[in-house]
Amino acid sequence: MAANILSQYSGFQHDPNAPILEEFQRLAALRGWKAGSKRYKTTLRTCLQAESRELFRSDGRLDALQQLCRDVGVHPTPETxxxxxxxxxxxxxxxxxxxxxRRCGSAVETFRTRVALRNYSKMQGKIYPKQWAKSDDAIRNLLIRMW
Structure with a gap:
C-alpha cells in the first residue's frame, strides 16, 4: 500500500489518513524533488498505483463494483x-x-458533467494515469477522455 511506499523514506512521518497528493508533496519537499522531474513523476505514479491497488482490490469483480457504486453515491446498489x-x-x-x-473517510464529490470533471481534474492536477485505470476492473468504469 502507498503507506508502505511513503513510509520507506527515513525522516518522513506518513499520515495514512491524509490526502495522498498532500502526503506525496510533503515527501517531495523533504527530499528536494522538483515537481515535474523524472524522480517526482515516477515516485508519484508508484504511490498512486500502490494506493489504488490496496484500496480498491476485492475478492470478486461484483463486490468491487458494488463498493465503488456505494462510494460514488449510486443507490440502490446494483445487483449485477x-x-x-x-x-x-x-x-x-x-x-x-x-x-x-477512502483514505480520509469522507464523501467524494461528483460532477454534473464530464466537462466539469475534466476542467476540475486539469486545474487541480489530479489526473490518474489512464493505463492503470484501464488495468483495474472497477476503476476503468470511471474513465473519461481528458485531452
Missing part, C-alpha cells in the same frame, strides 16, 4: 456486474479524490 457498470457510466468523479475519500 452489468448493472454496476451501466450505473457507473453516468457518474463523474475524480479518481484521486475517490482514493482520498
Amino acid at each position: 456486474i452489468t448493472s454496476c457498470r451501466k450505473a457507473l457510466q453516468n457518474v463523474n468523479v475524480n479518481i484521486i479524490d475517490l482514493i482520498d475519500s
Whole structure:
C-alpha cells in the first residue's frame, strides 16, 4: 500500500489518513524533488498505483463494483456486474479524490458533467494515469477522455 511506499523514506512521518497528493508533496519537499522531474513523476505514479491497488482490490469483480457504486453515491446498489457498470457510466468523479475519500473517510464529490470533471481534474492536477485505470476492473468504469 502507498503507506508502505511513503513510509520507506527515513525522516518522513506518513499520515495514512491524509490526502495522498498532500502526503506525496510533503515527501517531495523533504527530499528536494522538483515537481515535474523524472524522480517526482515516477515516485508519484508508484504511490498512486500502490494506493489504488490496496484500496480498491476485492475478492470478486461484483463486490468491487458494488463498493465503488456505494462510494460514488449510486443507490440502490446494483445487483449485477452489468448493472454496476451501466450505473457507473453516468457518474463523474475524480479518481484521486475517490482514493482520498477512502483514505480520509469522507464523501467524494461528483460532477454534473464530464466537462466539469475534466476542467476540475486539469486545474487541480489530479489526473490518474489512464493505463492503470484501464488495468483495474472497477476503476476503468470511471474513465473519461481528458485531452
